[in-house]
Amino acid sequence: MSNPSDWASKDFYKTLGVSKDASTDEIKKSYRRLARENHPDSNPGNKAAEERFKEVSEAYAVLSSPEKRKQYDEQRTLFGQFKGGFGQPGGGYGGQNATDFDLSDLLGGIFGGGGRGGRRRPPQGRRGDDIETEATITFQQAVEGATLPLRMTSDEACPTCHGTGAKPGTVPKVCTKCQGSGMQTSASGGVFAMTEPCSQCRGRGLVVEHECATCRGTGRAPSSRTLQVRVPAGVKDGQKIRLKGKGGRGEGGAPDGDLFLLVHVEPHTMFGRKGDHLTITVPVAFDEAALGAQISVPTLDGPPVRLKVPAGTPSGRTFRAKGKGAATKAGTRGDLLVTVEVQVPTDLDDAQRAAVEALRQARGAATPRDGLFEEVGTA
Structure with a gap:
């Protein structure tokens, strides 16, 4: 069984060979192919294939579940935010004096690097959410193209705690149950172990003792903005348009999500x-x-x-x-x-x-x- 402190550094998307914004169908298709290629029944005595099969199964168990996938993405985002530090200059960090606190200790503990002498991992940002919305346009707008004002509402990093979920001046603590990995395993009685989000921190790898009053510890808050969206000429009724980078804002340097606009065209009385x-x-x-x-x-x-x-x-x-x-x-x-x-x-x-x-x-x-x-x- 792998060391729980190493799970946080695993890239499940890379394991399945898909992008971070891959659809559920793409994830399933990739998993089936890799599971078929590395299944122990197809590779008797091949330890490398057996380990690969375990990794693929673990990755699919998380990414195939919308809730687990969201928790996994949030956990990786939160790790990326440690680079900028938490709290206020000169203030305490979770009960520790600032002069005694070294951020590498926390990162080393989370990623299994062993404290100050440990190996640091590059921070991981969180890609902005994809947003879906609808708009109704006239027949003539569909033929000629049009610019539409769209009022968008999406969850983004809380402006008060900057996504940590903790009250300003404090930071979340590493979860003692999963040692910051956000995942826990349990034996299934067979050859393989089942991996799922930690029940104590709910997959975040951190526990918030003093919740942010704005987001109540979630690290996310609703945000509204108005976008001027260009609908191209020739769009058809029922067509879905992808507007790259017009979705939810990314965090930690990660790109913004995409906006998917479903267009409804009003029929013309003559044409x-x-x-x-x-x-x-x-x-x-x-x-x-x-x-x-x-x-x-x-x-x-x-x-x-x-x-x-x-x-x-x-x-x-x-x-x-x-x-x-x-x-x-x-x-x-x-x-x-x-x-x-x-x-x-x-x-x-x-x-x-x-x-x-x-x-x-x-x-x-x-x-x-x-x-x-x-x-x-x-x-």
């Missing part, structure tokens, strides 16, 4: 979308379709375009107005797809009825259905 093209359905009169016509078609953000409807145009035919559609990523514009819908008059006056009767007489007995049923009967 639709088809990829980079806009669509519109335009009614035309029967005589315009039969004899041909020049019609005016509205566009989303400019003057109408003139469209030629050839004689004999059937209902449902689609025409294309070049460059009158949505903006594309390449900086060009799609087309406007115009579908004509032939309108059949339902209320004719005497003159119109007489004209239609004359058309019927001129057409004679022939109909569009002539020969249709004969073809069906011989099929």
